[in-house]
Amino acid sequence: MLVLTRKLGETIRIGDNITIKIVDLDGRHVKLGIEAPRNVSVNREEIYERIQRENQAAAISKDKGLENIANVLRKKEK
Numbered sequence: 001m002l003v004l005t006r007k008l009g010e011t012i013r014i015g016d017n018i019t020i021k022i023v024d025l026d027g028r029h030v031k032l033g034i035e036a037p038r039n040v041s042v043n044r045e046e047i048y049e050r051i052q053r054e055n056q057a058a059a060i061s062k063d064k065g066l067e068n069i070a071n072v073l074r075k076k077e078k
Contacts, residue, residue: 008023009021010022018036018037019035020035021033
């Protein structure tokens with residue numbers, strides 16, 4: 001992990017097209033401004049984890065739905 005020290009108003013660059021700027025410092029909180037292309041997803045960790053859980057649940061649900069459809073079709077063939 002790279003650890004950097006920045007002051008208010010300073011920026012960090014990631015590659016050619018992602019910029020992170022220190023927008024505000026308030027006690028123990030840092031407010032960041034992030035500029036990234038629309039195709040780059042930027043989320044807080046807890047939101048990212050929730051999205052991952054929901055995607056996994058949807059994939060399982062889809063698989064079970066497909067199994068149910070397959071079973072119905074198999075029964076109709078008999």
